[in-house]
Amino acid sequence: MGDLVPTPVLVAPTAEGARDQHMVLNMGPQHPSTHGVLRLVLEIDGEIVVRMYPEIGYLHTGIEKTCEAKFYQQVVPLTDRVDYLGPMANNLCYCLAVEKLLELEIPEKAQWIRVLLTEVTRLNSHLIWLGTHAMDIGALTVFLYTFREREEILRMFEMVSGQRMMTSYFRIGGLALEPPLGLLDRIQAFIKTFPEKIDEYSNLLTGNPIFVRRLKGVGHLSKEDAIALSVTGPVARASGIDYDVRRDNPYSSYEKFDFNVPVSNDCDVWARYVLRLEEMRQSVRIIQQALDGMPEGPVKANAPKIVLPDREAMKTQMESLIHHFKIVTEGFAVPAGEVYQAIESGHGTMGYYVVSDGTAKPWRVHMRYPGFATLQALEVMCKGRLLADVVAVIGSIDIVLGEIDR
Amino acid sequence: MAEAQNKTLADKAAVLESMPDHPAVKALVAWRANGLADARFDRGELTLSVDKSDIVPALEALEAAGYNAFEDMTAVDWYPSAPRFQLSYHILSHGLKERVRLRAMVDEADPEVESITGIWAGANYYEREVFDLFGVRFAGHPNLRRILMPDEWVGHPLRKDYPVEGYR
DSSP states (O other), X not given: OXXXXXXXXXXXXXXXXXXXXXXXXXXXXXXXXXXXXXXXXXXXXTTEEEEXXXXXXXXXXXXXXXXXXXXXXXXXXXXXXXXXTOHHHHHHHHXXXXXXXXXXXXOHHHHHHHHHHHHHHHHHHHHHHHHHHHHHHTOHHHHHHHHHHHHHHHHHHHHHHSOSSOOOOEETTEESSOOOTTHHHXXXXXXXXXXXXXXXXXXXHTTOHHHHHXXXXXXXXXXXXXXXTTOOHHHHHTTTOOOOHHHHSOOTTGGGSOOOOOOOSOOSHHHHHHHHHHHHHHHHHXXXXXXXXXXXXXXXXXXXTTSOOOHHHHHHOHHHHHHHHHHHHHOOOOOSEEEEEEEEOXXXXXXXXXXXXXXXXXXXXXXXXXXXXXXXXXXXXXXXXXHHHHHHHHHHTTOOHHHHHO | OOTTXXXXXXXHHHHHHHOTTOHXXXXXXXXXXXXXXXXXXXXXXXXXXXXXXXXXXXXXXXXXXTOOEEEEEEEEEOTTSSSOEEEEEEXXXXXXXXXXXXXXXXXXXXXXXXXXXXXXXXXXXXXXXXXXHHOOEEETOTTOOOSSSOTTOOSOTTSTTSOSSSOO
16 A cells, blocks of 8 residues: 555556646546546546556455355355445345255245335336436436435335345245235335336436536447457447346346347447447336236245245244254255356346355355456446546446445 | 256266266366366355366466456465365356356465456456465566555465465
8 A cells, every 4th residue: 555656556647748648547446437446547648548556455344255255145245345335236146046056946925925026126226326427417306306216215125135235135945035015015016117117207307418428429339349358238238248147048037027138239328328328218117017926925945954944834833844954053964066057137147156065065155247358348338528528427336435445 | 057957967078978968067178178177066156166277278278258247256275185275256147137256266376367457357366365365376467566465564364374364
């Protein structure tokens, strides 16, 4: 620490005499538009960005290392804290990976509730993106509107799991609990008015000449660059890559839902804005289908050695008590092997690579999060553009430092 | 994914026999007759193993076969067994809508492999992360520095002989 000359490796004068013209500017790690603790070292020529170097790791907590010291079921709460704006998506990806290792069948109702709540999570994630993105551009009002809806989503999360943000609601083998009475009605009421809310945000922003001029044609990322830099999710789809894990490699019965994957070839910040608004509408469609067709049945797999028994069974039946005691004190052994499970989170392709050596603790849990790869594309998008565009571009890639630093 | 989900093909011979038309298997067999060291199809996922010196040409062959998007790479530390490190590359094909895993084992004595940033520039941060947390070096990487840990850090935290808590 303490080196006030930032990263001499990359930011050095490009040519003889250039030293007098180029300036090294440090942006972050506490800058409000870096959405967390991202530090950008910018080499600027006047107001034009010549080079940029993202410095990350300020939120690195070694979650992957911690996972190796926990039982499989104890890892679930850790995953909440990675992408803290999409807790259910993290839970889902980890649980699917371990269930794949265990070759465990999940009851249909649990799968549908997982889809339902993951889509609500996507709305949560996109609402924060929209509010903060607009705020970075200078449209402060939208933030208040989106956080009004987000508050309702957080209350739903609290209702379902007792926690507003760190839900840990999906467990290996199903869900933690039956969803509470009234949850589905509450989601239904929310979904009924939500498309109007999207129109409301759109009315505030889409016709706003300042917002349009700050976004259109800014942060160009070509399709080739997006593939080469392994950019995924809405940013990739706004660059013309027609791939969505939910549609193309369906998991947790996504194949039973009917939805469109918006794709754009405009490749700029504006395209990402329009595309994410459309994604929210598609999420509403999926949620509506999940509510309409919600199957009946159990929410936990029939695997007494893996899934904790119901409280009542544990208190009244000897066998359940033994299972409970065994799972809590010794965990459960997972057959040796390695799996990689990818899902579509709010930011792009999230993947969990879980390696088991046959014991009750994972040998290795690797988390592939979309933000880590997308951050590499930041320089391509900002090079040769105005310094003020950097803020718009960071907003458009929907960055969450928790998932980048892990 | 559907047809062979529950079947496990434990070794190279079984994979070559059962799925010779799989584009990834085909590509690696066509690339070099003995290039494929081992193969495994387990839980619906295809794993292809190559020698560590063959990572770059094998991935080039896979890319030519339509596996166009690098998705993830990481390492696994199998300490105390040798060879110690396993590198796992996950490559996605947008056209085939399928992933394949390429793996290679790396010795502790000489933990260096070729960088794949020449094929996919997006592997840059991933290789830096593996270097930072495991200490595997990547020859030809444009900027192989620590990425998550501070620059002056000593040790590689995701190695198994590095304690989870307490002092090093």
